[in-house]
Amino acid sequence: MMTRSEALFEAAQRVLPGGVNSPVRACRAVGTYPRFLERGLGSHVWDADGREYIDLICSWGPLILGHCNADVEHAVQEAVKKGLSFGAPTAIEVEMAELVCRMTGVEMVRMVNSGTEAVMSALRLARGATGRSKIIKFAGCYHGHSDSMLVKAGSGALTGGAPDSAGVPAEIAGDTLTAAYNDLQSVRSLFEANPGKVAAVIVEPVAANMGVVPPEPGFLEGLRALCDEFDSLLIFDEVITGFRLAPGGAQSYYGVQADLVTYGKIIGGGMPVGAYGGSRKLMELVAPLGPVYQAGTLSGNPVAMAAGLTQLQILSSTPEIYTELERRGAMLQQGLRDALSGIPAQVNRVGSILTVFFTEQPVTGYAQAKSSDLEQFKHWYLGLLQRGVYAAPSQFEAMFLSAAHTDAEIEQIIQAAREII
Ligand SMILES: *Cc1c(COP(=O)(O)O)cnc(C)c1O
Secondary structure (H helix, E strand, O other): OOOOHHHHHHHHHHHOHHHOOOOHHHHHHHOOOOOOOEEEOOOOEOOOOOOEEEEEEEEHHOOOOEEEEHHHHHHEEEEEEEEOOOOOOOHHHHHHHHHHHHHHHOOOEEEEOHHHHHHHHHHHHHHHHHHOOEEEOOOOOOOOOOHHHEEEOOOOOOEOOOOOOOOOOOHHHEEEEEOOOOOOOHHHHHHOOOOOOEEEEEEEEEOOOOOOEEOOOOHHHHHHHHHHOOOOEEEEOOOOOOOOOOOOOHHHHOOOOOOOOEEHHHHOOOOOOOEEEEEEHHOEOOOOOOOOOOOOOOOOOHHHHHHHHHHHHHHHHHHHHHHHHHHHHHHHHHHHHHHHHOOOEEEEOOOOEEEEEEOOOOOHHHHHHHHOOOOHHHHHHHHHHHHEEEEOOOOOEEOOOOOOOOOOHHHHHHHHHHHHH
């Protein structure tokens, strides 16, 4: 008999491309149908057929406190009573901006509605500030779906980009140069081949969209130095790492300061929020103060701000959360390493994000990530799902732990891993 999720997916495919509003959710890489989710609580979710899972996606990162945190929920309910949107300044936007600045060290911030929008706007600002047009990104790093970021350049690390998606004009992709993650020489070569043309280097300080790949010691510091040497701006895309590795994100975790930083995911507490920020000098170039235009009808939406602000307040006032996330992350990493010791596998982790790659080689960049055995991953994913563990249906994503995950649940995940292999 067909499950309710299968029936919903069939209906969905008639009216939504691929049955989904974002492609990975369609589960095509793992050869199954998506489980339609109905509700979540803490570290658990329930699907449309009433099956319960330990949630290792947590909405792809935003829910660092777990589902339905009581304080977040309450703040949203109170905000809803006062009106959903005004398109005018509201007090909560000031409180939110003050807290984001205090936690991250940026001097000014602009709220937008998604990580994609934050990156797109930060790139425009970098180009406006420098009067240059080229951007260096890294193969395997994801920065949302704006035209210029849908480029990873394939094998030729030193060539101008070719688009990854139909519909991206070659002229736009040509301004995106692609370097290799954890390879400073590839960045230097691009700078040297494009003198005076590079507006910014954008990087995920911990790559988490080719699976989790930590920066090697010196890599982020080296990027900082190269950007200074060539008068370019350094942009940290902290849409995942922001407020996850530490209250101050990767900048404080690694002690490297970027010129512009983008946020998303956690900053909205589960609501659609993104943000970009930096020094006062740079941010004052943004409209209405400066010549870099950027706007948004729903930007700073009071209901979204209520969710984000409340979650950030909890994170900033409860630093133990990060110690606990680190401890549980390490516990899961070690448990998975032991469970998978009989097969070629790498368990990469930084803090509370981790990825299991099925390969013999240590995964330090995109090339090694791609060497992972995708059939083995499929077996792994389906095995977890069957045992009540809801993980990302793609090799090239992270597992996200939340403050709501318990030691017992981590043991359950490790036990599932032992059974699968
Ligand atoms: C998710 C993500 C984005 C895009 O954010 P959306 O809210 O999905 O538009 C950008 N950069 C990174 C690093 C991300 O993980």
